[in-house]
Amino acid sequence: MIESLVYSLPLADSEVSFLSTLLSQIWLWTRVALGIGLVIFVHELGHFLAAKTFGVKCEKFYVGFDVPIRIGPIKFPRTLGKFTYGETEYGIGILPLGGYVKMLGQDDDPRKAQEEAERIRLENGGDEDVAVQLDPRSYPAKPVWQRMIIISAGVVVNVITGILFAAIAYGYGVDYAPAIIGGVTPGGPAWQTGIQPGGEVMAVGALEDDAMHYDEMSNEILTTGMKSASTPIPVKIRYEGEVVDYELSTAPHPLDKDMRMIGITNPTSTMLTPMVAKPGSVAEKAMDEKYAGATLVGYDGNKIDNDAIVPVTPFLDYLYTHPSKPIELEFEQVDKSKHLVTLPPQTSRTLGLRFAIGPITSLVQNGSAEKAGVKVGDVITAINGDKDIDAFGLPLKLVEADSPVKLSLRRGVGDAAETIEVELAAINSMQTIVPTNGVGGIVGVNRYGLAYQVKTTISSLAGDSSGKLQVGDKVKEAHLVGKEDLEKQLDNESYTALLSELEDWKFEDASDVSSFLDSIQYIPVGTQFVLFVERPSDKKIIETTLVVSDDDRFEFERGIEFLPAQRTQVAQSLGHALSLGWREGKRRLYDVVRFLGLAVKGRVKTKHVGGPIRIVQIAGMKAEQGISPQLLFLTLLSMNLAILNFLPIPALDGGHMVFLIAEAIRGKRVDEELEMRLTLAGVLALLALMAFVFLNDIINII
Incomplete structure (x- = not known):
């Protein structure tokens, strides 16, 4: 069913480090392969054991698919290894996208489906009214209820082992x-x-x-x-x-x-x-x-x-x-x-630029600002009569104010605008996040209960020695000058990603202003940026060079x-571990079902869907974190495999179950040719889906 000999020589420190890293990575990815392989293995083992219990002959047991793959003149082997024990061939297929158990009289491989249907017809002598004499050890010869158990056993075992994975994880400690x-x-x-x-x-x-x-x-x-x-x-x-x-x-x-x-x-x-x-x-x-x-x-x-x-x-x-x-x-x-x-x-x-204060976007319910009559949409124009304020300077004044503050607000636009004066008393509200680190470039001061938008518009400037910029210009781009020299000067890995981002910074919204100012706080004074701004009056783009300097703030x-x-x-006992494992398993099952429900309703974007590449990436990350995170990931993977395999899609376990339910209701098997065509359609759909998720993984990685 689808589903050396080493001679020891003295090594230099660099060689030891490289060898140690290499061996560490090999062991890491071995653990990843074993973990993912184990989830697939136990699924197929469920089918295999159930089939053996009811006397069905199992011809093959594979993790991975042993399909022929050829790229031009290069022909790959069908397996990474195989052996025969008793009447069953065991192996690891070259294509690591699942696994299967081949039972006598049953095969999900579309290349075999037509062949199997023809064999049944020949046994029937071409006469559909004569009962087919099947091998008693074949899968089709078994009663419907036994075939249902065989089909569902893989899913059941995945659920059980998923719970056990989680129980073991909590036994170690999560x-x-x-x-x-x-x-x-x-x-x-x-x-x-x-x-x-x-x-x-x-x-x-x-x-x-x-x-x-x-x-x-x-x-x-x-x-x-x-x-x-x-x-x-x-x-x-x-x-x-x-x-x-x-x-x-x-x-x-x-x-x-x-x-x-x-x-x-x-x-x-x-x-x-x-x-x-x-x-x-x-x-x-x-x-x-x-x-x-x-x-x-x-x-x-x-x-x-x-x-x-x-x-x-x-x-x-x-x-x-x-x-x-x-x-x-x-x-x-x-x-x-x-x-x-x-x-x-x-x-x-600073680069010598100040940014304008945008309208108030939100208020704390029953906070100081709301009680004083401040409304969403108001724009702060002065504090205690001081009009020399800007988006990032205002919170510095507000958080350190030790007495009530008076705010001047502009309410409305154009000729309908009016000035409102309010007095705010500080309330006891803890500020454990930097006021300028709000959602989407929002600045919020907790003790006064108001938050406003930052604008990309320059409200004042002192760092443009060329005199090209004006108040009212909108910042569009900033490009770091001398990135390579800075990397040598700073010589710290922490700066590598930061400097790469600063090399080509776009100011698409207010959050980009806050992030940019945060990013330049720890780079050297004297660092230069080429700045591009837009002049609203004629949409002209102005270019100038600004230098990072110390501010008076x-x-x-x-x-x-x-x-x-x-x-x-940490589980306190075996029973507690199983209880936590059961809870984890239920939650992951619920997550998968809920995700599928959202996908059907069109609420899930393609960027939220991960395929085999993404699974391997996450598996590697979890394996690096330790045994417990890896086991919990295997729980999630097990529940995914259980639910997805039991979807009513021909060629999957759920599709087989639909055919069996129909057979139980009708009292006879679904037409073999129809079943074959539906199975082929299911396989093609699955191949198309697999191609899509592979491509989606590649696009998201890029």
């Missing part, structure tokens, strides 16, 4: 990012609802779990949002001592408009990464590699509460609301010794790098 609110993205649905950082998600949509994984939560939000973008998702969040229920709408993901999100980010821990800090940051200057793995235990006299759901939350709020203040940090290093580090403010890097970020928050879920 590392996961907990579904805890590290921050709410400025302007996102969670931000607008007023959700605060530091809570633990207990339920989302139909998913409830006291130890919910962040990936599970994200997947539930994504698929529910794709199913119905307008339907709010119920979310239950536990804070210290209380549980709060919310109804959240989803919004398009800024990196993929077809995906849905609610704007919740996962938290970081209080432990520094091996890198400690971003290159070129004040944190890198203040801390060397000896701080790798150190844990933050205090800041400016405040102690970290390790019993809190998210211990790092108060520190991040303090960091992002005091951008101009030096902060004294206390770390406990791996050897348990404690050290104080003063983290000075991070001076901004400070950044919210200071380059300190914490590890993501992580927990480990």
Whole structure:
């Protein structure tokens, strides 16, 4: 059914490193091949054992297909290896796209279907009214109920082994990012609802779990949002001592408009990464590699509460609301010794451009701005009477304001525009995400409950020595000058991808402005960019060269790098492991069924579909992460194989089951010729689908 001898010589360090890397990669991909092969093997083993149980002769058992492949004059072998034991030929086919069991009297290979039908007719003497005398050990000779069991056995075994894979994974221990609110993205649905950082998600949509994984939560939000973008998702969040229920709408993901999100980010821990800090940051200057793995235990006299759901939350709020203040940090290093580090403010890097403030896009429900009468669409024109404001300078003033602020707003357009004056009082709302890192280039200040759009329009400038640019010009492109020289100067792998992006940067929307300014913060002063802007009056494109320089402002970020928050879920007993495996298996089955439902409704784009190439890529990534991630991926793969194989498509197990059900109802077998034609059509459809997913994988990779 479809489905050496090594002589040891002294080696140089580089040779040892290369050999070690090579052997590591060989072992990695061996594990990948064994894992994927195992899923296919157990599927076919299910068919094989069920057939043997009912006395059916099995002529072949193959993982992969032993089909002839020829490319020009080159003829490939049909198998990678085979042997015969008893009455069955076992082998590994050259085409690794599934597997099959060839039973006497039954074959899914379309080249054999006509031959098999003709054999039955000959046995019948050409007379359809005479009962066919079949070999008692052939598949067609068995009762319908036995054939149903044989057909469904592969799927059943995949489900069982998928559950066992997950149970073993939880026996080892599964590392996961907990579904805890590290921050709410400025302007996102969670931000607008007023959700605060530091809570633990207990339920989302139909998913409830006291130890919910962040990936599970994200997947539930994504698929529910794709199913119905307008339907709010119920979310239950536990804070210290209380549980709060919310109804959240989803919004398009800024990196993929077809995906849905609610704007919740996962938290970081209080432990520094091996890198400690971003290159070129004040944190890198203040801390060397000896701080790798150190844990933050205090800041400016405040102690970290390790019993809190998210211990790092108060520190991040303090960091992002005091951008101009030096902060004294206390770390406990791996050897348990404690050290104080003063983290000075991070001076901004600039090209001398300021960007205009766009209209207010969202407000926090019952937040300070909403209560003061601010409306979506208003444009901030002044703060406390100061009109010298811009999109990225305004949040610096707002987060450090220690008294109510007065905002001047322009409401309406053209002659109907009017100026509104409002006073906002700061409220206690934690800012654990940089205000300028909002959805799609949105800037949001939590304590005042408002978020506005950044514009690509220049509001003021000081860095254009040529005098070519004007206020009101719109930035279109920026091209890094001297990329190769910078790579040599910086000599750090962390910069490689960044410099490649900066070499050809397009400003298609406001998010590109925020990302660009973030990207230039850690590159050297004096770096040059060729800038292209559009003049709105005549659509003329202006070219000029700008130089990176230090600004008179400070950044919210200071380059300190914490590890993501992580927990480990370990089964406490065999029964607990099986229970967790059963839960994992059910969820993955449900995911596959739900995905197929969305695909039928046209809600799934081709970029969301993965074929064999993508499967191997993900399998390799999971194998690199360890045995438990690989086993959980095999659970997902097993459930995919089970569901997809049982779809009612001729040539698949589900198609055979449809024929058997029809035979059970009619009391006689479906016409062999019709069955053969449908099977051929099914095989052709599957081949077309396989060609499509292969091409789709290649396109997505490119």
